[in-house]
Amino acid sequence: MSALRQALADYLSVRRALGFALDRAEKLLGQFVTYLEQQQAEIITIDNAVEWATLPGGDGWWHALRLCAVRRFAVYLHTIDDRTQVPPPGLIACGKHRATPYLYSDAEIRALVQTATGLQNRFYATTFPALISVLAVTGMRLGEVIALDVTDFDAAAGILTIRAGKFGKSRLLPLHPSTAEGLRRYLTRREQLIRDKNLVDCGVFFISNAATRLDHSRVQKTWRRIRRLAGLAPRPGNCRPRIHDLRHSFAVSTLLDWYRRGEDVAALLPTLSTYLGHTDPKHTFWYLSAAPELLALAGQRLDAYLGDTA
Template identity: 50%
Template sequence: MSILRQAAIDYFAIRRALGFKLMRAEKLLEQFVSFVEQQGDNRITTEAAVAWATLPRSGQTWSYARLSVVRRFASYMRSTDPATEVPPTHILVQKKGRATPFLYSPADLSALINATRSYRCPDRGTTLRMLIGLLSVTGMRIGEAIRLNLEDFDSGNGILTIANTKFGKTREVPLHPTTTTAVSAYLERPHQPIRRKGTRALFLSTIGTRLSYNCVQQTFRRLTAASGLKSRTTSCRPRIHDLRHTFAVATILDGYRDGNEPGNRIALLSTYLGHVDPASTYWYLSAAPELLALANVRLERDLGGAA
């Protein structure tokens, strides 16, 4: 085993001990190490890092992401090998900002649900409807949903336990009684796939295995096309992650409509979504025109009262 490859193993062992998952980063770094080894080298250079990051079919944003993985590893390597070159931050600068959330209307969600009924395999459509529905009413991340196991659903108390989340934490998500009933009915449905040995997944594929993240993403893109949902701008297109944004916005909107103080919901919503910092929750709320309009009305009312 090369020195570089062993260093990569040690690097990920340290970072995982700190709570990071890094599955995609590990895959990319393994590819980079193989690339360097094929070049007959055993150390990181800026030239090699850029050459690998900009390989064919690596768009500008993806090249930036690939180089960022190498840069972090190179910084680690530099502490023990001064000859290691850390790629400068001004190379392959990412110009694209964050995507604008696609906030789904009730009609949009109905169109998505109806599109699942077109599958030849009825159980596939049933699973997709349950998955989309659960994401819509809980704001879970898609990765959290497909990692759910049977034992994570407590039908008696109406609670989902989401373990080993994005930041290595575990949280409990209370469910509305109607959602608890729907999940129970899904698990008890007739003619479901035969569960593969050792598979405890709550959501099953048609062959009895856990759903794949990439397959779910591809399927969702086909569903949005079939349901007639179109991109609103070049940076605002229907994504499965935006079901989470929609849930967050709807929660705060309900606070305004009920006449309550919506700001009091931020901390609760942040905990429910599994954010480590409420600032992340505020980002979820920043792109909703209706929410901004209601906030403006509340501000004008309060200022008028003060005058």
């Protein structure tokens, strides 16, 4: 192991002890260290950091994100080796970026679930319909769903416990009775599959074909196959049907339902923020701009308020 790779392992260990997940940073910095090793570079310099960050592929936002990951690592390394150069903030200028969310219709979600049940792999044909359904009806992050253990589901009460979610926070998610029943059925089929294959049950909720925990890369690869077989295609404006957009769709659908029922959305928004695991309701407000219908309903509510105060 090179000195840089050992330093990266130490850096990740220190920051994770402070509560950071760093899944993306670990992947990016691992690629950066490989690049430095190939270049036979022993220290980080501004030049090699920028060269790697702006390698072909991606746009300005992606380049800036890569350089930001390197900069934090370089700040850490500089305290150990003062030869390390720290790229200044803002070296690659880029405005704030958000991918255009792909808002799934109920019909599209049903098509995805139905397609997943037809996968040839028996384990995936059992796991992925349940996994997609949970993402669609709870708005959970993919990482949170993958991290679930069987003991995190209170089948009697119909409650999921999210342990150590984003920013290390945990939360309880009460489920609709139909969702709880669907998860109970999944667990029955899951246990039968494990017995049929004489596998060890390690207690993870959503299992791979080895009855082990799913990883992000496998889920994303299978998701791309499911969405292709279901006939979902990108929409204009670089709007691709990502698995994370099931979370966006849940949030927008919830807000639309509240507006249509005449609920006090401003008062209810902190509840949605808590359910989604947002650190601040302002992050949930972003969903108001995610769908034209939401903007229209919000505008109508504002017009009515201004009319009453005129």
